[in-house]
Amino acid sequence: MLGLQAGCCPDVASGRHLIYGREFKNAFDEDGNHHSAGRLREVPWVAIPPVVKAIRVLEKFAPAEGLLFDAGTHTFVNTPTRSTASLRFTALHSRIEAFAAWASHLARALGRDGEVIPDDPHGPIGLARFRRTLAWHIARRPGGLVALAIQYGHMRTAVSGGYAARGRDGIHQLLDIETARATADTLTTLHGDLTRGVGISGPAARRAIHAAAQAPAFAGSIRTRRQARDILDNPALTVYDNQRSFLMCVYNRERALCRRLDSDDAPRLDRCRSSCANIARTDHHAAQLLKRAQILEKQVASEVVPGPLADRLTHRAAQLRALADRHEHGRFNPQEPTS
Ligand code: SF4
Structure with a gap:
């Protein structure tokens, strides 16, 4: 750079x-x-x-x-x-620190204390840790702070694609490790939820349960690229939390509706389709659907939204409620006896 x-x-x-x-x-x-x-x-x-x-x-x-x-x-x-x-590396280090200070100052000035960057107990961020932070965001935050409007799939393809002709080194390795950790976190959370009686629904629910059962075996143990690849290359474990669409993608290439012929073997979470056979939802996703629907309905009720936009928001809110409803009717928990 x-x-x-x-x-x-x-x-x-x-x-x-x-x-x-x-x-x-x-x-x-x-x-x-x-x-x-x-x-x-x-x-x-x-x-x-x-x-x-x-x-x-x-x-x-x-x-x-x-x-x-x-x-x-x-x-x-x-x-x-x-x-x-x-500029030298040392200058870049101080620029990163200055950027963090500026961002925190701006967050405080705007009254958004939750976005203040906390002091780091491990000292200055530096270039290596900054890169690792980027990899973390790319792997875990589709539509999040860094990815913003850049979609997860595109970002990952774009970043890693540039390295395709070289060894899988540098940020590509970091992306593998962070993506595997994100998968492990998703499965560990799901495993805990299911154990506590949280319900799950959707065409891929059984596959999600099967994947979650394997979570205790690798939770907290992904440190090397080889360990990451063991998880990423295991088709039974390819579960991605898709916060934007309020669902989990239990990826199966053959069933994926977002798959393009020229794409690599990864879901396009930014192009998720609600009729895909890889979808699973928990009670938490259903609660998020309802919360989002309420926010949209509140915007419409505020009457500051112009007519055509209000119609779209109302339509979207109804879609979200229908998805939550579908979850409510189809939900089950593997611990509960089936009737
Ligand atoms: S369309 Fe299907 S495969 Fe693609 S992201 Fe959505 S659930 Fe996953």
Whole structure:
């Protein structure tokens, strides 16, 4: 990232933006000489819209054809007007800390204390931990704070796809580990819920119960990529919590309605379809459906929403209530005797 230059992400008429960066670690010529200036990566990164925007902002103050993180431009005191180096790691560390302080200040100023970033008992975040944090969010928060409008499936495909021609290293490994941990957390929570008598429904409910039964075997034990792959490659354990759609996706490739022919073997949680045979819901999801329906109905009742939008919200609220109703009629608990 520190080696990116202005112009690294050309505008495109259609399709995805690509970022052309350099690699340094393996930049050897045929005689084994290392090129300290690096060489162009064979596989560009696929850029998602917020990244393209960030690059456009950086290009506004980077030197022409210079580095996006040019040290002279980004360091505000006692620096030469023109430099050939980028910011150093230590500078980036302090920028991350400054960003966290700024975000917390803004949250307090807006009265959103729940969004203040708490002090970290393990010290400064630094680059490695920041990257791990990103992986955590990508793996667990479809539509969450980092993913925002970027959809989970797209983000994961976009990030990992850029590494497809290389070994599964760097953030790809982290994504594997965090995705496996997210799966383990989902299954552990489900296992606990079912034990406590929480009901489950949906065409994939039995498969979800079967997967949850295996949760105690690996809960809290995923530390290496190999352990992560053992879980991710096990088709009986591919359960994803889809908070946006108030359901669990018990992924089976053959039954997936979101699957595209060219997609990899992962659900497109952002394109979830309510008639899919991979859906399971618990009482918690049903409660969330009703809560969301109430919020929409309240918005409509407030009469500040214009007519056509109010109609859409009313329709959506009715759909959510119908899904909750369907859960109520189909729910069961594996501990309860069947009639
Ligand atoms: S459509 Fe089916 S496979 Fe795709 S995310 Fe939804 S439940 Fe999963």
